[in-house]
Amino acid sequence: xxxxxxxxxxxxxxxxxxxxxxxxxxxxxxxxxxxxxxxxxxxxxxxxxxxxxxxxxxxxxxxxxxxxx
Amino acid sequence: xxxxxxxxxxxxxxxxxxxxxxxxxxxxxxxxxxxxxxxxxxxxxxxxxxxxxxxxxxxxxxxxxxxxx
Numbered sequence: 430x431x432x433x434x435x436x437x438x439x440x441x442x443x444x445x446x447x448x449x450x451x452x453x454x455x456x457x458x459x460x461x462x463x464x465x466x467x468x469x470x471x472x473x474x475x476x477x478x479x480x481x482x483x484x485x486x487x488x489x490x491x492x493x494x495x496x497x498x
Numbered sequence: 499x500x501x502x503x504x505x506x507x508x509x510x511x512x513x514x515x516x517x518x519x520x521x522x523x524x525x526x527x528x529x530x531x532x533x534x535x536x537x538x539x540x541x542x543x544x545x546x547x548x549x550x551x552x553x554x555x556x557x558x559x560x561x562x563x564x565x566x567x
Contacts, residue, residue, distance in 0.1 A: 460529035468558050478547035489537050
């Protein structure tokens with residue numbers, strides 16, 4: 430699966446929520462993952478701004494999709 | 499205060515946490531605000547990618563500062 434794609438982030442949201450279901454609600458776990466991923470993405474100075482924005486848009490699209498499940 | 503500056507986001511994190519302290523922990527409220535702000539910023543197609551990244555970096559910097567309080 431392509432890294433930083435919508436499908437990649439969807440899978441990671443679901444995995445992270447599942448792995449933390451004893452401590453956090455699905456919403457809380459997803460927010461924790463979202464915040465840490467954005468923080469990681471924007472601090473990766475290797476990438477062009479267009480690539481950073483694309484990755485964050487994919488993360489946000491995946492978040493909106495998984496929240497609806 | 500300049501919109502989308504670090505100080506602007508710091509103030510908003512503190513306000514949002516205070517306003518929601520009856521429902522959410524400080525951490526939960528900050529995460530909710532962070533997710534909704536990133537979602538808003540990246541869906542603002544008016545701005546250049548460099549400006550979007552700058553705003554998100556300021557949001558993240560403010561988040562890290564307020565979390566330490």
